Amino acid sequence: MRRRLFGTRFKVGLGAGILLCICLAAIFAPYLAPYDPYQQSLVRRLKPPAFMEGGSLRNLLGTDNYGRDLLSRLIYGSRISILVGLASMALSCTIGTVAGLFAGFKGGRTEQAIMRFADAHSAFPDILLAIIMTAALGGSALNLILVLGISGWMIYARLVFGLTRSLRERSFVEAAASYGGSDRYIVFRHILPQVVPVLTVVATLQVAQMILQEAALSFLGLGLPPPAATWGNILAEGRDRLFGAPWIAHCSGVAIILVVFSVNMLGNGLREALDPKAAGAAR
Amino acid sequence: MTGIAPMADAPLLSVRDLTVRFRSGRGAVTAIDRVSFDVARGRVLGLVGESGSGKSVTALALMRLLPPDLAAVAGEVRFDGRDLVALPEREMRRVRGRHVSMIFQEPMTSLNPIASIGRQICEPLRLHLGLGRRAARERAAELLAMVAIPEPRRRLDQYPHELSGGMRQRVVIAMAIACEPRLVIADEPTTALDVTTQAQILDLLRDLQSRLGMAIIMITHDLGVVAEFADDVQVMYAGRGVERAGVREVFGHPRHPYTGGLLRSIPDFEADQDRLIGIDGTVPSLANLPPGCAYAPRCERAQEDCRTVVPDLDIVAPAHRAACFHPLGVAREASP
Numbered sequence: 310m311r312r313r314l315f316g317t318r319f320k321v322g323l324g325a326g327i328l329l330c331i332c333l334a335a336i337f338a339p340y341l342a343p344y345d346p347y348q349q350s351l352v353r354r355l356k357p358p359a360f361m362e363g364g365s366l367r368n369l370l371g372t373d374n375y376g377r378d379l380l381s382r383l384i385y386g387s388r389i390s391i392l393v394g395l396a397s398m399a400l401s402c403t404i405g406t407v408a409g410l411f412a413g414f415k416g417g418r419t420e421q422a423i424m425r426f427a428d429a430h431s432a433f434p435d436i437l438l439a440i441i442m443t444a445a446l447g448g449s450a451l452n453l454i455l456v457l458g459i460s461g462w463m464i465y466a467r468l469v470f471g472l473t474r475s476l477r478e479r480s481f482v483e484a485a486a487s488y489g490g491s492d493r494y495i496v497f498r499h500i501l502p503q504v505v506p507v508l509t510v511v512a513t514l515q516v517a518q519m520i521l522q523e524a525a526l527s528f529l530g531l532g533l534p535p536p537a538a539t540w541g542n543i544l545a546e547g548r549d550r551l552f553g554a555p556w557i558a559h560c561s562g563v564a565i566i567l568v569v570f571s572v573n574m575l576g577n578g579l580r581e582a583l584d585p586k587a588a589g590a591a592r
Numbered sequence: 593m594t595g596i597a598p599m600a601d602a603p604l605l606s607v608r609d610l611t612v613r614f615r616s617g618r619g620a621v622t623a624i625d626r627v628s629f630d631v632a633r634g635r636v637l638g639l640v641g642e643s644g645s646g647k648s649v650t651a652l653a654l655m656r657l658l659p660p661d662l663a664a665v666a667g668e669v670r671f672d673g674r675d676l677v678a679l680p681e682r683e684m685r686r687v688r689g690r691h692v693s694m695i696f697q698e699p700m701t702s703l704n705p706i707a708s709i710g711r712q713i714c715e716p717l718r719l720h721l722g723l724g725r726r727a728a729r730e731r732a733a734e735l736l737a738m739v740a741i742p743e744p745r746r747r748l749d750q751y752p753h754e755l756s757g758g759m760r761q762r763v764v765i766a767m768a769i770a771c772e773p774r775l776v777i778a779d780e781p782t783t784a785l786d787v788t789t790q791a792q793i794l795d796l797l798r799d800l801q802s803r804l805g806m807a808i809i810m811i812t813h814d815l816g817v818v819a820e821f822a823d824d825v826q827v828m829y830a831g832r833g834v835e836r837a838g839v840r841e842v843f844g845h846p847r848h849p850y851t852g853g854l855l856r857s858i859p860d861f862e863a864d865q866d867r868l869i870g871i872d873g874t875v876p877s878l879a880n881l882p883p884g885c886a887y888a889p890r891c892e893r894a895q896e897d898c899r900t901v902v903p904d905l906d907i908v909a910p911a912h913r914a915a916c917f918h919p920l921g922v923a924r925e926a927s928p
Contacts, residue, residue: 417661480702486657487696488689488716488767498715499704 317581324575335387342381346538350376382538389539394520400458405465413473427463435460443531510580517572603630610667623649636808638822646831647811690720693768697780699760703752710748716770735766758789777809830886837912847914893918
């Protein structure tokens with residue numbers, strides 16, 4: 310048995326702990342943030358963080374080009390990141406699960422149509438789709454969720470399709486039909502519950518992907534338009550001052566890394582905890 | 593149910609010329625070819641044959657559980673006056689589990705591993721009888737007691753992996769009899785169990801059958817099970833019915849050479865027997881059946897007519913049908 314660096318419980322605990330802190334920060338942003346994230350001050354432009362030379366305790370993480378408090382912007386930015394990450398995951402998970410269940414259970418032409426469409430969609434670059442949609446609809450949180458949600462459904466569809474296909478052949482599914490269960494009954498009572506544990510793991514890991522993608526889109530100017538405090542925007546603004554004021558890019562970069570790291574910890578921990586083969590070793 | 597009053601002497605289930613063709617890449621394969629049989633109320637029909645003879649396909653066709661895009665089903669399955677082949681899917685669902693139910697071969701896989709025993713037994717009760725949660729649970733406990741599972745109330749909250757194979761098969765049987773169906777199709781219910789458990793399960797089925805007055809179609813390749821359990825026997829070979837009669841008649845005076853061969857191949861431990869007797873050759877592929885009798889290539893009695901014409905399942909003796917031009921015991925007497 311391969312030894313793991315961290316135990317399952319440690320992973321789940323650490324990941325969930327950090328995420329919980331970030332979620333709490335997002336929810337209670339107005340109480341936690343020391344300043345209004347949009348309040349500009351030309352006098353206090355480009356102040357370094359408290360722990361750097363020339364910094365002061367007034368702005369713990371320093372200020373940006375317009376004198377806005379970075380800590381406050383970061384805290385408010387977590388709202389967008391968490392919201393977009395969770396909502397777009399929920400959207401793509403729902404689309405993908407329904408498509409996968411349908412394709413896997415019906416088989417035949419339905420399967421061909423859905424799965425080939427998923428293949429075609431996978432071959433289409435997400436960023437291009439995002440550019441087209443933002444160009445057509447404009448940048449807003451809702452559009453970001455739509456873009457990310459629609460571009461991520463294929464992974465769920467493939468996963469659920471494969472599981473459904475194999476579960477459909479199991480004899481308890483046939484048995485359920487033999488005592489009078491309808492297709493819908495079989496899918497929702499017998500197949501879906503067995504798919505959910507696997508979905509949970511993939512969905513958790515995908516939240517991290519979505520947060521990264523949101524930051525990437527904002528960085529490219531395809532997310533929320535500039536004054537908005539999002540981690541991607543802070544990163545984009547920091548890019549121009551990477552040499553003069555590196556803390557701007559660094560603080561949002563560290564925030565993104567922290568979230569993705571903790572989500573991955575949680576996801577991997579959950580996978581180990583839910584995988585019956587790994588469970589014995591983990592306890 | 594329906595307004596049609598069932599005739600007292602009409603069989604519960606009457607299957608006529610049931611044919612199942614599977615579409616495959618290279619054309620169609622006839623898995624079942626014009627199979628006919630009756631099941632009388634409260635009686636047990638043994639459906640015997642080797643692997644691939646079409647026993648299980650027959651069962652699935654009766655239940656209409658074959659995938660419609662792959663299998664074409666023709667013929668007539670008259671159950672209590674209604675033709676199940678022509679029934680709309682919605683009504684068929686009300687028949688499955690309520691009037692006709694099925695016991696599967698593998699008790700390990702025919703229960704959902706992540707649902708409690710109680711929930712699974714409650715499912716047919718709630719689907720068909722509309723029982724509430726509490727009433728269904730009450731009835732589920734009764735059913736577990738009926739299939740002789742000790743401590744039924746505690747078992748309701750257990751999961752399939754906590755039960756032994758025999759216990760699981762009892763649970764499957766409890767689910768099958770939950771709505772007191774008039775016909776139970778048991779597809780090799782004891783094949784996956786060890787011998788002592790097999791005997792217990794057969795005893796249980798016999799006991800339930802006499803208590804509830806239900807008819808059973810017992811699908812098996814085990815002639816011992818048939819001899820012990822069935823009232824009537826239908827022997828299948830390569831998707832066709834080859835012999836049908838009462839159980840004593842078939843075992844005492846087999847008419848079809850295939851049945852004769854099967855009975856001869858049962859090892860006799862009294863006699864000092866060195867080798868097992870078998871039937872030479874193998875079952876022909878369904879995609880490539882000989883033009884006449886499917887058994888002709890392996891049959892020592894085969895004549896010219898056997899190789900060209902498919903024999904019908906005709907009466908060869910009182911209440912005894914065999915699909916053979918030169919049946920055992922009869923032909924010798926007939927020929928001078």
